[in-house]
Amino acid sequence: MQDSITEGYLPDDSNAPDYIHALPEVHYPEQLNVVDELVDRHVREGRGDNVAIYFEDWTLTYEELQEQVNRMGNALHDLGVGAGDRVVVRFPNRPEAIVSCLAVQKIGGVALPSMKLLRAKELEYIINNAEASAVIVYDDLLDEVENALPDLETVDDIVVAERNGIDHSYHSYDELLDDASDELEASETARDDLALMLYTSGTTGRPKGAIHTHRNVLATADSYARYCLEPTEDDVFGGNPPLPFAYGYGDLVTFPLRFGASTSLVEDAEPADLLEAVDTHGVSVLCSIPTGFNQILSRHPDGPEEYDVSSLRLGLSAGEPLTPTTFENFKSEYGIDLLDGIGTTEMLHIFISHRHDEEIDPSATGFPVPGYECKIIDPDTGEDLERGEPGLLAVRGPTGIAYWDRPEKQIEVNEDGWSIPGDIFVQREDGRLEYKSRSDDLIISSGYNIPGPEVEAVIEEHESVSEVAVVGSPDDQRGEVVKAFVVLRDDASASDELVTELQNHVKNTLAPYKYPREVEFSENLPRTETGKIRRTELREQEH
Template sequence: MQENIPESYLPTEGPQLIHALPETHYLQEINVATELVDRHVSAGRGDNVAIRFEDDEITYADLQEQVNRLGNGLLEHGVEPGDRVVVRFTNRPEAIVACLAAQKIGAVALPSMKLLRAAELVHIINNAEASTVVVYDDLLEEIDLALPKTDSVENVIVVERNGVEHDHTDYDELTSAADDELEAYQTERDDIALMLYTSGTTGEPKGTVHTHRQLLATADSYARYCLNPTEDDVFGGNPPLPFAYGYGDLVTFPLRFGATTSLVENATPGDLLQAVEDHGISILCSIPTAYNQILEKYPDAPEEYDTSSLRMAVSAGEPLTHSTFNAFYDSYGVEIYDGIGTTEMLHIFVSHQEGQEIDPGATGYPVPGYECKVIDPDTGEELPRGEAGMLAVRGPTGITYWNRPEKQQSATVDGWSLPGDIYIHRDDGRLEYKSRKDDLIISSGYNIPGPEVEAVLQEREEVSEVAVVGVPDDERGQVVKAFIIVADGYEGSDELTESLQNHVKNTLAPYKYPRRVEYVKQLPRTETGKIQRVKLREREQ
C-alpha cells in the first residue's frame, strides 16, 4: 500500500466504479509501468520502437532502462511510495520516462502544463504537497520563481538540454550513475498512479486522482474497443501530455498495446503533417481547432505530405462539427472519431467504434464498459429519450477530486459521475452533445446550447473560428453573442454579420441566432486548446 497520502484528501464516498469488461478484472497487485513497458520486454518485444522523437527511436528495452535508472535515482533522493512527483515538460521522451519511473516506485506522477506561471505552480504544488519536481530546463524559470512559496518540495531534478544554468540535481548525471535494474514497487490496483489538474476553463484548477487500474482500464475499454490498436500502430498528435486526453493517446494507449508513440515538441499543424510523414502516424489525435487549421492553412497538404499511413483520426476537447468531419474525410480519406472525456474521468467514455457507421451529428455510444444516462439536473431522474438533460456516467473510471469534499459531493449522484455536459439520448442509442452546463444560454425562457450555434456558423467558409456565449440583456435576460475570427481573405462587416445571422435563422430555430456578433483576432484558450468561454462571459459582464 502507498504511504504519504492523507486519507482525508480522498472522498469517503466517491463514484461507484463498475468493471463490466473481463479485460478490466486486474490482479490485486499491479503496476502500470510494468504493464506498459516491462511486460513487452519480457515477451520478447524489447526491440520494438516505443517512442519516436525527431530523428530518434527509443525501443521498449531502451525505455525500460531509462525508467529503471531514473526510478533508482528518485529512490536515492528519498522519494517514497505515494509521494507526488511534478513532471514539467513539453512533449518530450523524458516526460514519459519521468512519469513511468515515479509510478514504478509507487509514487504518483503529476504532469504539469508547460505554460503555467509561478503563481499557478505554487497553488498546484502546495495543494498536492509534492515532494519532487522533474523539469525540462527550458521550463525551469517559473519553477525557480515558485519554489520560495512552496512548502513541500525537497528535490528538483533538471533535464539540461538548452544550457540553462541552475544549482539543482542534473538529470543526466543522476541517471547515468544509477542502476539499470529496478524491481517495481508492489502497488495495488487501487493505489494512485496519476494526478492531473483541470485546465481551469471554469475557475481554479482542481486536482483529480487516477489509480493504476483506471489508467489501464482506459486502454482496455476505449482504446481496445473503439480504436482496435495493434503493435504496428503509431499514435501521434499535439495534445500536451499533462492533458488527460494527451496522456492516454500518447502514453497509455500506445504502450499498452506494444505500439509506438510519436512525440512532437510544441507541434503546429504543419509539424503534425510532417510527423505523419516522418513517423508513419496511423492514429492521429488532436482537437477540432487543429483539424480546422490543417484544412485551412494547408489545403494542398494531401499532395505535399505522405499521409498514406493514416487509418483514423480522433478528436476531443471541443465539439466536432459536421463541416470539419466531412472536409477532413474528403481531403484525407479517414474518418474522425469524436469523443467526450474529461480530466476527471481520465479519458473518452462516449464515442463511435471503428467499423460503426459514424453519425457526425452525435458523439456516439457509451464506450464498452461504461453506462450513460441523461437525467433531470434538479431531480436526478432519468429523462425520456430525446429530452436534453445532464449526462451521468458510470464505468471503470469516475470523478475523484483531491481534497475537494464540496466539489466531490456535487460531482456524483448515487455513484454516477456528472461531467457537467448537456446531452440528448437519442432513440437510436447515440448520445448527442448540446453544450457544457455553463454554456447553456437562457434567452427569453428559451434554452440555447452555444456549441449548436457555433457548429452552424462554422459551416460558412468566411468563419475560421467561433465562440458563442450568452451576454446580459435587459429585455431578454441574455442574448446570443458570437465572437468570430474570419478566414483568410475575408473581413468582418455589417453585410457579413447579416448573412451569418440569416444562415443560423434558416438552419436552426430562429430564436437561436446570434443577435450580436463581434469580429476578433483571437479567442482565449487554455493550453490544451479549449476555448475559455468563461473569460468571454466575464468580459461581457
C-alpha cells in the same frame, strides 16, 4: 501500499463514484503496477526491440525505455521519493516526460504532469495542494519553478533536464541517469493505489486535482482504446495534445504502450510538424482537437500532396465538439474518419464515442464506450429523462470523478454513485448521444434554453468563417442574448452584410430564436493551453 500517505485526502464511501467493471479486460489482479504492464511486460514477451517512442530523428525501443525508466526510478528512490509521494513532471511533449512519469509510478509514487504555460502562482498552488516532494523539469521551463520555490512547502528536490544550456544549481537529469542502476523491479503497488494526478485548468475557480489509480489508467486503454480503436503493435500514435492533458496522456502514453505500439512525440507542434511526423514516423492514429484539424486544412490545403500521409487510418478528436463540417472536410482531404469523443480530466479519457468500424454520424458524439453506462437526468430533480429530452449527463464505468482533498466539490459531481461531468446531452432514439453544451455554456434567452455549441456548428458552416465561439450576453429584456465571436478566414472581410448573412443562415438552419442577435468579429479567440476556447473569459468580458 499508499494508504497511510493518502489517508484523509481521498473521497470517502459517501461521496466516491461507483466503479463498474463490466468488461473482462478490466478485471485486474489486486497487485498491479501500471509500468509493469506498459513497459516491462513487452520486454518479457519479446517485444523489446519494438519502437516505443519516435522523437525528431531518433527512436527509443521498449528495452531502451525500460532501462531509462529503471535508472530514473532508482535515482528518485535514492533521493528519498517513496510510495505515494507526488512528483511534478514539467516538460513539453518530449521522451523525458514519459520516462519521468513512468519512473515515478514504477517506484510506487504518483506522477503529476504539469502544463508548461503555468506561471509561478499557479504552480505554487498546485504543488502545495498536492504536497509534492520533488519536481522534474525541462530546463527551459525552470524559471517559473524557481519563482515559486520560496513559497513551496514540501518540495525537497528539483531535477533539471539540461537541453538548452540554462544555468542551475539543482540535480542534473542526465547525471542521475548515468549514475543509477538499470535494474529495477516494479513496486508492489495495489491496483487502487494512486498512479496519476492531473489538475483541472481552473477556469471556474481553484484547480482541482483529479486522482487516478493504476487500475484507472489501464482501464482507459482496455475500454475505449481496445474497443473503439482496436490498436495493434504496428500502430503509431501521434498528435499535439499536451501530455499533461488527460486526452494527451492517454493518446500518447497509455494507449500505444498498452498495445506494444509506438508513440510519435513532437515538441511544440505546429500543423506542418504534425504532417511531417505522419510522413517520417508513419503515424497511423492522429490525435488532436477540432482547431488542430481545421488548422491543418486551412494552412496546408495541399497537405496530402506535400506529405506522405498513406499511413493514416484514423483520427481522434476531443476537447471541443467536432462539427460535421470539420469531419467531412478532413475525410474528404485525408480519407480517414475522425472519431469525436467526450472525456474529462476527471474521467481520465473518452467515455462516449463511435467505434472505428461502425457507421459514424458526425452530428452525434456516439454511444457509451464499452464498459461505461450513461444516462440523462433532470438537473434539478436528478430523475432520469426520456430519450430525446436534453438534460445533464451522468456516467459510470471503470473510471469516475474523484478529487484530491476537495470534499465539497466531490459532493457536487456525484449523484448516487454516478459521476456528473457537467455536460448537457440528448440521447436519441437510436441510442447515440448528441452533445448540446457544457451546463455553464447554456444560454437562457427569453426562457429558451440555447446550447452555444449548437449555434457555433451552424455558423462554422459559412465559407467566410474560420473559428467561432458563442456565449450569452446580458440583456435587459431577454435576460441574455446569443452573441457570436467570429474569426474570419484570410480571404473574408467583416461587414454588416456578412453579419446579416450569418444571422440568416442560423435562422434558416435552427429554430429562429437561436440566432445570434450580436456578432463581433475578432482576430483570435482566447484559448487554454490544451486548445479549448475560454468561453468563461468571453462571458466575463460581456458581463
